[in-house]
Amino acid sequence: DTAVSQTPKYLVTQMGNDKSIKCEQNLGHDTMYWYKQDSKKFLKIMFSYNNKELIINETVPNRFSPKSPDKAHLNLHINSLELGDSAVYFCASSQLGTSSHEQYFGPGTRLTVT
Amino acid sequence: SQKIEQNSEALNIQEGKTATLTCNYTNYSPAYLQWYRQDPGRGPVFLLLIRENEKEKRKERLKVTFDTTLKQSLFHITASQPADSATYLCALDRGNQFYFGTGTSLTVIP
Numbered sequence: 001d002t003a004v005s006q007t008p009k010y011l012v013t014q015m016g017n018d019k020s021i022k023c024e025q026n027l028g029h030d031t032m033y034w035y036k037q038d039s040k041k042f043l044k045i046m047f048s049y050n051n052k053e054l055i056i057n058e059t060v061p062n063r064f065s066p067k068s069p070d071k072a073h074l075n076l077h078i079n080s081l082e083l084g085d086s087a088v089y090f091c092a093s094s095q096l097g098t099s100s101h102e103q104y105f106g107p108g109t110r111l112t113v114t
Numbered sequence: 115s116q117k118i119e120q121n122s123e124a125l126n127i128q129e130g131k132t133a134t135l136t137c138n139y140t141n142y143s144p145a146y147l148q149w150y151r152q153d154p155g156r157g158p159v160f161l162l163l164i165r166e167n168e169k170e171k172r173k174e175r176l177k178v179t180f181d182t183t184l185k186q187s188l189f190h191i192t193a194s195q196p197a198d199s200a201t202y203l204c205a206l207d208r209g210n211q212f213y214f215g216t217g218t219s220l221t222v223i224p
Contacts, residue, residue: 041201043217105158
């Protein structure tokens with residue numbers, strides 16, 4: 001069973017379009033995250049959701065909006081896509097309040113904006 | 115803001131030797147420091163976690179040290195194997211805030 005899954009794996013789209021990436025975790029974790037990994041492989045946190053509440057919102061453009069319909073899902077919606085949005089986006093989950101804060105990552109979604 | 119640097123983008127070592135990777139951070143010390151492995155085209159995978167009050171943690175051929183005075187963590191892989199070739203990331207964990215380092219690409223040469 002896949003612990004953290006993302007769809008789609010690849011996404012190619014044109015500038016100005018709106019797109020969504022879906023994420024699901026079956027680990028029963030209470031916190032989910034979205035990360036962006038750029039071409040230099042730097043992994044930067046964008047958002048995290050704890051029990052459906054946004055607890056971190058790093059300085060990302062408001063064109064990016066996370067949506068969590070329930071504890072097991074955290075989707076990322078992006079409006080008016082720009083060339084600079086091209087990157088690999090990773091979803092992750094963890095269980096806070098325990099002795100282990102390890103994060104479980106999804107396989108990533110490679111977004112290419114042309 | 116928190117800054118995390120990992121030594122050299124790329125590290126090449128001979129099979130059987132010990133690989134040592136460095137993670138340096140500025141500003142505040144995290145409650146936890148984690149190490150992850152990332153293979154090409156895949157998401158990072160958790161390896162080890164060390165708490166601020168711990169000096170050393172081991173898991174099989176892996177060893178992590180944490181020096182809050184130096185603001186540094188060292189990650190060692192002993193008896194390295196070609197299968198250990200990957201990018202290794204350190205991450206500072208302050209509860210619900212995670213900051214990843216720039217990563218070190220390790221290549222173990224047979």
